[in-house]
Amino acid sequence: MRILFLGLNYAPEEIGIGLYSGDMTKAWVEAGHDVRAIVAVPYYPAWKVHAAYSGKGWQRSVEGGVDVTRCPIYVPAKPNGMRRLLHHVSFLAAALPTMLAAALGRKRPDLVFTVAPSLISAPIAWLASRLSGTQCWLHIQDFEMEAALATGLVGDGGVLAKLGRWFEQRVIGLFDHVSSISPQMCAKLAEKGVPRSRIHEVRNWADIAAITPYQGQSPYKAQWRVTTPYVALYSGNIANKQGIDIVLDAARLLRDRTDLTFIICGQGPNRAALEELASDLTNIQFHDLQDRERLNELLGLATLHLMPQLAGAADLVLPSKLTNMLASGRPVVATAEPGTGLAEEIVDCGIITQPGSAKAFAEGIESLLENPTLAAHYGENGRQRAEKRWAKDQILARLDAELINVVNASKLPHRIDTERSAGTT
Structure with missing residues (x-):
């Protein structure tokens, strides 16, 4: 398959979402897929762009077999509600032209896959999938709006909270497939109106070969x-x-x-x-x-x-x-x-x-x-x-099988119509 990936956080960020997104796309390459990743410059968790990527505009390279384009974004040194919003919007703006070019280029994707955060940029992935005539998949690492309310980053009951909830539900509903990282978070997707046939559980993982009970003194x-x-x-x-x-x-x-x-x-x-x-x-x-x-x-x-x-x-x-x-x-x-x-x-x-x-x-x-x-x-x-x-290889192998099934199923009606027009059964 040709997979177009959109994600705010990506390797070489060593903790959180960036770590998992980097491992995931490289595993897709190892499984034989052609992967293009549109991501932000690394900045997390210090909220400071890594020195090697600072001030260089859009940067394209091949990393672990993945064709990676890094987009320049606004990174606030002291993030609050409004600055985080601008941070996410800056990624949307920077990633939009590259995503559209990838969707309409010579090597159009078979699947567009995006990770939230950032949900604000997710509509770009949906648009790219529709322009290229492919399936779109949203993977939710956390429910940004509800987490912002729970932690007091955004006040509940205000206009921003209502708008955020409306936007979240609308965007999630656009996607052909939606996944999250725990049974409870998948249940929350169902509560938000996503049909269960479109919900997938894709856990984060541990590298159980590299992380083992340590013997002796560290x-x-x-x-x-x-x-x-x-x-x-x-x-x-x-x-x-x-x-x-x-x-x-x-x-x-x-x-x-x-x-x-x-x-x-x-x-x-x-x-x-x-x-x-x-x-x-x-x-x-x-x-x-x-x-x-x-x-x-x-x-x-x-x-x-x-x-x-x-x-x-x-x-x-x-x-x-x-x-x-x-x-x-x-x-x-x-x-x-x-x-x-x-x-x-x-x-x-x-x-x-x-x-x-x-x-x-x-x-x-x-x-x-x-x-x-x-x-x-x-x-x-x-x-x-x-x-x-939480075994890494098992989780990534199951995800790969699900992605292949999704892409094959999306092509089946077209194949049947083609066979019928040719007079075959």
Whole structure:
């Protein structure tokens, strides 16, 4: 097949959506497909364009067999609601001419595939599919509008909220096929009126061959001069969806424990403010995101992983970091309401506590430190769950088969009509 891909985030971004989009398109090439990707310059999670891509306009290259065009966009250093909107609109404007050229060119696609975020740019993918006479597929990594409401980025009940909900439902309804990353998020698509025959579950994945339960002492322990036997680790984006303040509150409640170090490893718009809030704490360290090649060493540093999440976001996003946390064979302490998608994924792999309760979060951490047998049991279960639900090769192979079926089915009526006009059956 010839696949035209549109996505705001893309490799070499090493966490979040960019990582998955890069892996996905390269897997399509390995499966024998011809892939063209129209993406933004890399900027996430630091919200700063990577130096190698800055100030160069549109850039085209072949990466892992994928024909990649990178579009220049507006990247706010301190994103808020309006600046994020302009950020997404800038990608729409920059990607539009390239997408139209790809759709109408000599090598027209068999399928147009786009990822949300950014939903604002998704209509370009739909238009490209209609101009080229092909199927269009929307993959939703998170429900942007509802997440913005849940985290207070956009006020509920205002004109912007109403317009956002209307736009979201209209755009999702345009696509021939829509996928998302968890059963709960797929159910939300059905609630929004998408026929179940058009809904697909495409989970994010863990590289279970590269991420394994670490044996021995992680090199990071000496590198970062961690002297305590236990480490509570948060690694990932530092933004408002995570509700990461609770980690600082728990560190403050457990500051008298001389056997525990909290480590926050990540970047994002809220990091400077967090470091300021934690300036009086001696039991917490902040570090930048580490190279992907050392991810197993980083995850192996953890005695337990921390997964804070705001209450309203638990069924609107499923944090991508969870996959590798489970694959690492370490238990997780998460904040989630019972019955939510996040809680369901962590059941019997860690401790689930009430969102917003630093006391409960701290007690969950202590309960695992005081019961190493239970912690080991949760870690082993997490590894088994990763192997069963989150294996990269299996997930990408299933997606490839579904895409082939979609394209073949879309061509079937034309083939039947052609055969009938030729007098065959």
